[in-house]
Amino acid sequence: MTATTATRPALQQTLFELTPDQAAQVREAASRITALPNEQADEFCRQALDASFDLPVELRKAVLNFSDVGSDTGIMVVRGLHVDEDLVDTPLSNSEGIGQRTEFVKEMGAIAHLLGTMVGYQAENGGRLIQDMVPNPKLAMTQQSQSSKVELEAHTEQCFSDLKPDYVILGALRGDPNAFTYCYAAHKFVEHFTEDELRQLREPRWMTQIDDSFKPYIPDPNAVRGPYPILTGPEDDPYILIDQDLMHGVTKDAQELLDKVVQTYVAHRDGHALQAGDMLMLDNPRAMHGRSQYTPRFDGKDRFIARGFVVRDRRRLWPWLLDDRRTVAAQYS
Numbered sequence: 001m002t003a004t005t006a007t008r009p010a011l012q013q014t015l016f017e018l019t020p021d022q023a024a025q026v027r028e029a030a031s032r033i034t035a036l037p038n039e040q041a042d043e044f045c046r047q048a049l050d051a052s053f054d055l056p057v058e059l060r061k062a063v064l065n066f067s068d069v070g071s072d073t074g075i076m077v078v079r080g081l082h083v084d085e086d087l088v089d090t091p092l093s094n095s096e097g098i099g100q101r102t103e104f105v106k107e108m109g110a111i112a113h114l115l116g117t118m119v120g121y122q123a124e125n126g127g128r129l130i131q132d133m134v135p136n137p138k139l140a141m142t143q144q145s146q147s148s149k150v151e152l153e154a155h156t157e158q159c160f161s162d163l164k165p166d167y168v169i170l171g172a173l174r175g176d177p178n179a180f181t182y183c184y185a186a187h188k189f190v191e192h193f194t195e196d197e198l199r200q201l202r203e204p205r206w207m208t209q210i211d212d213s214f215k216p217y218i219p220d221p222n223a224v225r226g227p228y229p230i231l232t233g234p235e236d237d238p239y240i241l242i243d244q245d246l247m248h249g250v251t252k253d254a255q256e257l258l259d260k261v262v263q264t265y266v267a268h269r270d271g272h273a274l275q276a277g278d279m280l281m282l283d284n285p286r287a288m289h290g291r292s293q294y295t296p297r298f299d300g301k302d303r304f305i306a307r308g309f310v311v312r313d314r315r316r317l318w319p320w321l322l323d324d325r326r327t328v329a330a331q332y333s
């Protein structure tokens with residue numbers, strides 16, 4: 001066999017704005033989905049995959065390119081999706097599972113199934129496939145997704161778990177112009193480190209604790225896992241693992257390097273304020289993320305995000321899924 005040098009396609013542009021015709025085509029394809037994501041998760045995903053074949057060809061090409069080579073920022077945002085006119089007021093907690101009943105979430109599901117397949121995590125909102133992310137007055141100051149008045153610190157999703165998702169998807173039923181989803185692609189981040197620092201970042205020198213929402217389920221909740229490297233993957237397309245809150249270095253040098261990673265993120269990150277009709281896809285191995293603080297009014301019109309998780313291959317999770325074959329059992333996370 002002779003080796004050929006393949007040229008990598010250009011990175012996907014972050015923002016994909018649907019034309020009115022394309023938006024109508026997405027809405028039409030998604031409208032055929034009848035299953036509810038939280039009550040009939042497997043059927044919802046099957047119908048969403050089916051609908052994904054009828055999405056506009058330009059959208060499909062863009063999402064598949066994002067899946068292949070990633071984007072400049074580590075996220076891709078599809079803008080201009082149809083949001084239900086009869087959307088109810090933003091709830092004050094995620095307990096009711098309101099987002100799953102919208103037409104908008106069906107559009108998200110169809111697009112998500114170009115990337116892989118959706119799964120739930122038992123420790124995240126009880127394993128619901130679609131979770132309501134809303135500002136909860138009781139959790140305003142926490143490091144949880146329902147916080148608002150503090151910045152959500154830099155992390156990659158579920159850094160402590162081998163069962164982490166490949167993508168986090170955030171769909172905005174309502175936005176807030178002051179709430180920024182921060183992201184920072186690993187390929188941009190490495191430009192700010194010396195060769196020696198990059199070599200160290202690829203060594204297993206960081207331990208991590210388990211996230212609070214998973215602890216009640218885990219047999220050994222206070223376990224410290226690791227050591228892990230912060231960087232892995234190809235040099236020209238690196239993967240990153242980080243959590244500002246949960247991770248620490250095994251030596252003073254390693255801790256200082258972790259601090260530099262966080263400072264670099266704060267100085268150079270990209271930010272995107274989700275507006276109604278936006279769907280953001282976050283490339284979890286290729287980018288770290290966080291969220292700015294913002295000030296909710298708790299008046300029913302606050303930011304309302306439908307969140308989901310996508311894995312590229314559900315088979316790798318098989319031994320750790322509940323009987324519904326869609327929910328990762330928290331005890332193994």
Ligand SMILES: [Fe+2]
Nearest residue numbers: 155156157289
């Ligand atoms: Fe996150």
